[in-house]
Amino acid sequence: MTVKVTKDETPGGKPESVTGDLVLETKGVTLRFGGVTSLDSVELRMLRGEILAVIGPNGAGKTSLFNSLTGAYVPQEGKITFRSGKGGEHSLLGCKPHVVSLLGVARTFQNIRLFGALTALENVKIAAETRLKAGPVSIMLGLPRARKAERESDLKAHEMLSYVGLDSKMNELGGSLSYGDQRRLEIARALATDPEVLLLDEPAAGTNPTEKRELEELIRRINTERGVSVLLIEHDMRLVMSVADRVMVLNFGRKIAEGAPEQVQRDPAVVEAYLGVAPQEEPAAEGQE
Amino acid sequence: MSSGITKTASGGPASTARLRGVAWYQHPRWSRLTAMVAIAVVLTMVTGEQGTDRDIFFALREDFTGPLPWIWLGLCLLVWTVREFWSEPIRKVRRASVAKSDPPVAWVRGQWRGDRRIRQLVLAALVAVAAFAPMGLERYWHQVLVDQIAIYVLLAIGLNVVIGWAGMLDLGFVAFFAIGAYSAAFWTGALPVDPPFELNNFLVIPVAVLTCLIAGLILGAPTLRLRGDYLAIVTLGFHEIVYITAKNVEDFTGGARGVSGVEHFSIDMGFSYEWKLDPLPYYWLLLGFIVLLVFLFMRLEHSRVGRAWTAIREDQVAAAATGVNTVRFKLMAFAIGASTSGIAGVAYASKVGYFNPENFPLLASVLVLAYVIFGGMGSIPGVLFGAAFLVWLPEVLRDYVDPRDRYMYLGALLVIMMIYRPQGVWPSKRRQRELKMATEGTVDGDATAAPAGGKVS
Numbered sequence: 110m111t112v113k114v115t116k117d118e119t120p121g122g123k124p125e126s127v128t129g130d131l132v133l134e135t136k137g138v139t140l141r142f143g144g145v146t147s148l149d150s151v152e153l154r155m156l157r158g159e160i161l162a163v164i165g166p167n168g169a170g171k172t173s174l175f176n177s178l179t180g181a182y183v184p185q186e187g188k189i190t191f192r193s194g195k196g197g198e199h200s201l202l203g204c205k206p207h208v209v210s211l212l213g214v215a216r217t218f219q220n221i222r223l224f225g226a227l228t229a230l231e232n233v234k235i236a237a238e239t240r241l242k243a244g245p246v247s248i249m250l251g252l253p254r255a256r257k258a259e260r261e262s263d264l265k266a267h268e269m270l271s272y273v274g275l276d277s278k279m280n281e282l283g284g285s286l287s288y289g290d291q292r293r294l295e296i297a298r299a300l301a302t303d304p305e306v307l308l309l310d311e312p313a314a315g316t317n318p319t320e321k322r323e324l325e326e327l328i329r330r331i332n333t334e335r336g337v338s339v340l341l342i343e344h345d346m347r348l349v350m351s352v353a354d355r356v357m358v359l360n361f362g363r364k365i366a367e368g369a370p371e372q373v374q375r376d377p378a379v380v381e382a383y384l385g386v387a388p389q390e391e392p393a394a395e396g397q398e
Numbered sequence: 399m400s401s402g403i404t405k406t407a408s409g410g411p412a413s414t415a416r417l418r419g420v421a422w423y424q425h426p427r428w429s430r431l432t433a434m435v436a437i438a439v440v441l442t443m444v445t446g447e448q449g450t451d452r453d454i455f456f457a458l459r460e461d462f463t464g465p466l467p468w469i470w471l472g473l474c475l476l477v478w479t480v481r482e483f484w485s486e487p488i489r490k491v492r493r494a495s496v497a498k499s500d501p502p503v504a505w506v507r508g509q510w511r512g513d514r515r516i517r518q519l520v521l522a523a524l525v526a527v528a529a530f531a532p533m534g535l536e537r538y539w540h541q542v543l544v545d546q547i548a549i550y551v552l553l554a555i556g557l558n559v560v561i562g563w564a565g566m567l568d569l570g571f572v573a574f575f576a577i578g579a580y581s582a583a584f585w586t587g588a589l590p591v592d593p594p595f596e597l598n599n600f601l602v603i604p605v606a607v608l609t610c611l612i613a614g615l616i617l618g619a620p621t622l623r624l625r626g627d628y629l630a631i632v633t634l635g636f637h638e639i640v641y642i643t644a645k646n647v648e649d650f651t652g653g654a655r656g657v658s659g660v661e662h663f664s665i666d667m668g669f670s671y672e673w674k675l676d677p678l679p680y681y682w683l684l685l686g687f688i689v690l691l692v693f694l695f696m697r698l699e700h701s702r703v704g705r706a707w708t709a710i711r712e713d714q715v716a717a718a719a720t721g722v723n724t725v726r727f728k729l730m731a732f733a734i735g736a737s738t739s740g741i742a743g744v745a746y747a748s749k750v751g752y753f754n755p756e757n758f759p760l761l762a763s764v765l766v767l768a769y770v771i772f773g774g775m776g777s778i779p780g781v782l783f784g785a786a787f788l789v790w791l792p793e794v795l796r797d798y799v800d801p802r803d804r805y806m807y808l809g810a811l812l813v814i815m816m817i818y819r820p821q822g823v824w825p826s827k828r829r830q831r832e833l834k835m836a837t838e839g840t841v842d843g844d845a846t847a848a849p850a851g852g853k854v855s
């Protein structure tokens with residue numbers, strides 16, 4: 110199905126019109142924690158196959174948005190709709206996190222959450238196995254289908270690890286990998302669930318320039334080769350500007366701008382949100398947490 | 399939760415300790431020294447004079463004025479010194495010998511890892527030893543082996559699934575043992591109420607497993623969402639309910655008087671055989687159960703199920719976000735543990751023939767838990783050893799100390815063990831790594847901490 114979003118529908122008065130197949134859409138999502146409103150009627154429209162960046166100052170509500178999309182938080186108001194490429198419309202609001210993952214929305218975490226005592230391979234296998242069917246009885250009895258599932262998950266995990274370039278470290282513990290490798294392992298784990306939408310929460314935070322370049326290339330590859338729509342939170346403006354198709358800006362839980370990277374960069378509201386720092390230079394304190 | 403605090407890659411315990419500015423006296427070496435001194439004191443008391451009721455300081459005076467404490471202290475200090483200061487040279491020598499062409503250690507290890515058939519052969523040999531070695535023992539030890547060691551080992555491998563693998567603190571584990579025992583009594587017609595038809599004890603096992611599974615699901619489904627301590631309290635309550643029910647519903651369970659005349663195991667298929675009062679055949683039967691369950695559970699540990707359990711234990715939020723159905727896997731662990739406990743219950747009831755609610759005290763749950771932790775949570779060989787050793791220990795202490803004091807020494811051993819070696823005698827690799835990371839502070843514990851506010855599913 111194709112949903113047209115014309116410019117008058119898009120808040121923030123974007124000059125460009127967003128047309129295409131919406132994969133993820135939120136309407137009026139509002140999330141409060143006691144007195145704090147972390148998300149205030151957030152409207153998100155994500156096209157299938159695009160790389161959409163979510164930027165904003167610290168505490169703007171970016172991670173809260175991710176948590177709401179993946180079922181970790183349940184917003185008090187609003188609608189979250191996921192339109193699967195396989196057909197079918199699903200409401201993600203209040204969905205259990207594992208159901209969201211099964212539907213095809215995978216994520217990584219801002220504060221890396223790997224299974225530290227398991228090897229890189231095992232970390233990815235866990236994700237791959239959530240798509241396979243082999244119950245405890247067939248495993249205990251060593252039935253062929255249990256063995257087949259084990260082989261399949263092994264294959265998948267190897268494939269994903271080499272995809273992100275970690276195949277040489279597959280037997281190292283998740284917790285002992287370098288920072289950049291941990292981030293990539295998280296991406297491999299997310300990819301092993303064959304997602305349609307991948308949510309990356311500050312994947313470049315704490316990585317060095319080389320790792321950043323590799324990451325940029327990896328995100329592009331995931332997007333073009335695997336056809337995964339990517340929603341990206343990132344403080345590194347250089348990365349955002351070079352990789353994102355569109356950018357959405359949050360401030361105090363509200364969407365203040367949306368559009369092509371160059372336009373957003375020039376938007377006065379965005380400049381103000383970033384405390385008057387000239388957008389042509391380094392607009393945000395990079396990777397600051 | 400969204401604190402943004404990020405983990406750093408670990409650089410070994412020594413380096414992290416140095417980075418944190420830990421003072422020399424905070425080195426684990428000194429706590430281990432204290433532990434060794436404590437062990438020396440306990441050994442002195444176990445091997446020395448025993449106390450009398452009239453003079454409570456009698457034994458202390460006798461034991462600690464003679465040469466005995468010095469002997470033990472010397473031995474323990476020797477062990478400590480070798481371990482702390484000479485372990486590096488020893489390791490170096492060993493490594494050098496391993497590096498040389500095909501020394502025995504490396505060869506054995508290579509064989510063990512490389513060839514599946516050799517592994518199977520060795521395990522079969524171990525089972526054979528376990529089966530035939532007791533034939534040389536006295537009848538008293540046969541009884542201990544069956545009524546206590548084998549039963550507790552069964553319970554421990556069941557509880558290991560729940561706490562060691564899935565990481566759920568279950569303090570009501572023995573309730574399922576009781577349910578298994580009463581199922582056996584019911585289906586063999588030993589209860590005041592008559593069953594619709596009587597079953598052979600072997601057929602009671604699947605029925606009891608099913609009963610425990612259902613009981614486990616009924617208890618688990620609404621409560622497994624709870625975390626850590628809360629689940630412990632819920633299971634504690636469940637144990638109390640089962641215990642009091644068994645005690646007070648006299649028309650059904652026989653009440654505090656208990657149940658008698660539970661039938662023995664028997665086979666009647668072409669040939670017939672009945673397990674009677676002789677403990678050895680029972681021992682072999684239970685050994686069979688244990689071997690079978692260990693075999694099945696070992697497959698689980700390194701399968702997707704075992705991995706999912708580890709993921710849930712380490713970081714429930716990440717596991718759920720990765721697509722692991724956390725409730726389903728926890729329920730699975732709970733049900734598998736409960737049914738193992740049920741099997742142990744059937745075996746126990748059929749062996750002793752007579753039991754009452756006092757056979758299922760809360761203490762039994764706590765003891766099984768202690769055995770699992772002592773042996774090494776999550777490790778099957780560890781748990782087998784832990785249960786067997788700690789059940790055996792009080793029995794053998796009978797010959798050395800006042801029988802009433804036996805559990806005191808067991809308690810002392812547990813205290814020392816938890817200080818000195820919290821991971822257990824034979825820990826699982828995964829658990830050991832987790833513990834190491836936790837003490838180094840490279841794992842944040844927020845998987846178990848609820849976020850500061852808001853609705854979180």
Ligand SMILES: Nc1ncnc2c1ncn2[C@@H]1O[C@H](COP(=O)(O)OP(=O)(O)OP(=O)(O)O)[C@@H](O)[C@H]1O
Nearest residue numbers: 142147166167168169170171172173400849850851
């Ligand atoms: N579990 C929670 N409990 C209470 N308040 C929360 C919770 N999660 C988020 N918040 C609040 O919501 C607001 C948005 O936080 P969020 O983590 O979404 O910001 P962010 O845009 O991801 O910031 P950063 O760039 O620092 O990661 C903050 O004011 C934060 O304190």
Ligand SMILES: [Mg+2]
Nearest residue numbers: 171172173219
């Ligand atoms: Mg954030």
